[in-house]
Amino acid sequence: MRGLWLENNQLELLNDIPEPEIKEGEARVRVLSAGICNTDLELIRGYYPYKGILGHEFVGIVEEGPKNLINKRVVGEINAACGHCRFCLRNEPTHCENRSVLGIVNRNGAFADYLSLPTENLYPVPDNIPTEVATFTEPIAAALEIQTQIKIHPQDKVLVVGDGKLGQLVAQTLSITGCDLFAVGRHDKKLANLRARGIKTGKSEDIQERTFDIAVECTGNAQGFAMAQKALRPRGTLVLKSTYAGNLSLDASAIVVDEITLIGSRCGRFAPALELLAQEKIDVQPLIDARYSLSQGIAAFERAQIKGTQKVLLNISD
Numbered sequence: 036m037r038g039l040w041l042e043n044n045q046l047e048l049l050n051d052i053p054e055p056e057i058k059e060g061e062a063r064v065r066v067l068s069a070g071i072c073n074t075d076l077e078l079i080r081g082y083y084p085y086k087g088i089l090g091h092e093f094v095g096i097v098e099e100g101p102k103n104l105i106n107k108r109v110v111g112e113i114n115a116a117c118g119h120c121r122f123c124l125r126n127e128p129t130h131c132e133n134r135s136v137l138g139i140v141n142r143n144g145a146f147a148d149y150l151s152l153p154t155e156n157l158y159p160v161p162d163n164i165p166t167e168v169a170t171f172t173e174p175i176a177a178a179l180e181i182q183t184q185i186k187i188h189p190q191d192k193v194l195v196v197g198d199g200k201l202g203q204l205v206a207q208t209l210s211i212t213g214c215d216l217f218a219v220g221r222h223d224k225k226l227a228n229l230r231a232r233g234i235k236t237g238k239s240e241d242i243q244e245r246t247f248d249i250a251v252e253c254t255g256n257a258q259g260f261a262m263a264q265k266a267l268r269p270r271g272t273l274v275l276k277s278t279y280a281g282n283l284s285l286d287a288s289a290i291v292v293d294e295i296t297l298i299g300s301r302c303g304r305f306a307p308a309l310e311l312l313a314q315e316k317i318d319v320q321p322l323i324d325a326r327y328s329l330s331q332g333i334a335a336f337e338r339a340q341i342k343g344t345q346k347v348l349l350n351i352s353d
Contacts, residue, residue, distance in 0.1 A: 038088040038147030039332045044081055048332050052088065055143060055151035062100025062154045064109060066351040068170045069093040069145040071339040073201065073255065075138070077278050079336070083139065090145030090349075091138040092173045094166050100154050108160040110172040111152045112305050113137040129302045146332060146349060158305045161313045167326075170348060171204070171319040172308045178204040179311075180303030181251060181274055182212065189213040192246060196263045197253030197277070198225040198236075200322060200346050205251055205276060207317050210234050214249075217242075219262075222343055228321045242266050255279055261286075269293040276300050322346045328353035 038052045057063050070092035078085050091113045097104040115135045116128035123131050137152060138144020160169045178201065187193065191214045195206045198220025206218040206229050217235045219242060220226050226236040239262055248271055250263035255277030263273055264286065273295055290297065311317045324345040327335035332349060339347040 036148045037329055038143070039090070039329070039336075040087065041078060041089050042086050044079055046079055046089070046333065046336060048330065052143075052147065054149050057099055057151055060153050060155070061151045062097050062104060062157060064093075064095035064100075064111070064150050064152065064157070065098050066093050066095040066145050066148060066150060067108070068166050069349045069351060070170045070174075071335060071347045071349070072174065073199070074278050076336075076340055077255075078139065082278055085139060087138070087141075088143035088145075088147045088150075089138045090147070091136070092170055093145035093150070094160060094169045094172075095145075095150065095351075097157065098149075100157075104154065104157060104159070108166065108169070109157040110160060110169055110305060110309070111137070111150075111158070112156040112176075112302070113139070113152075113173065114302060115142060115153050115156060146329065146351075148329075148351060158309060161309065164309070164312050167323065167348060168312060168319055169309075171317075171322070171346070172305055172312065173302075174201060174204050175208065175308040175311065175317060175319075176303035176305050177201070177276070177301065178208040178303070179307050180300050181205065181276070182208070183303065184298055184300055185249065185272055185274070187212045187214050187249065189215075191215065191248045193217070194219070194242065194247045194250040194263065194266050195253060196220075196250060196259045196266075197255075198222055198229070199253065201276060202253035203228060203322055203345075204317070204319075205253055206234055207232060208311070209251070211311075211316060217247075225345070228318075232318065245269075247271060249274065251276055253277055257283055264289065264295065267293065267295055270295070272296045272298060274298045274300050319346075323348060326350055 116131035117133035135142035195218040
């Protein structure tokens, strides 16, 4: 089996990887399409000591598993939980103490011909969603997780910091709430994508400090964090939506004095994300910058690491 293998911060394309062993309750999925995410890039930089096949945003076809899924296109939630730890018993499987995470922790990922996941993690893709579009299910689910963690009302003034892949999806999902939304970034073309959907946009200098109820930080850098913090009114809420490769310095005194609520936000449920895609309430096509075959995987990662690049897709079946 072919796969993009990460070891000692070095990525290489291997052609002799054993196909995944299918355990009880799991399915074998032939990968059709997979997207390169910022987390994949951070893993190469050493964000987490992972060894194995990268990739967690995917669409595939079930070749081995329950009859109701065989030959169906599926997407899959990336956390494979044990089902019996304290977090699983609280129905919080994304924090399972014994979990493996597709392409991130102790489970080979989607940049390969095949992957395996528990069948309970898999969701059939509605027929009206194109395969490339369905590849965005995981990041859309992550964006929607914000709305399960905090209530967002139409009267709330909400700031999204960052116009990259995740920032674009966060802004689109938040706009559905009808809140007073403002998205800031550095790239006119990316901000234009949001303006086309009726979202107010601007640059960092356009932010009115201490006026926002909620700020969502999507840059993963210290400058974005500081910008989001300064934008908040006292008792505002700061949502951290990015992975940070290094340590983050912050003004803790200001957080205490202004009684700011900090919320980390990670994975979300796939069913609501698929519903939005099926209803065409989220537009992901402008986010696709390039497409590569798996055999061109190293070049695909080189493209993804160029500053300003949006989503790079790997067409695994090519």
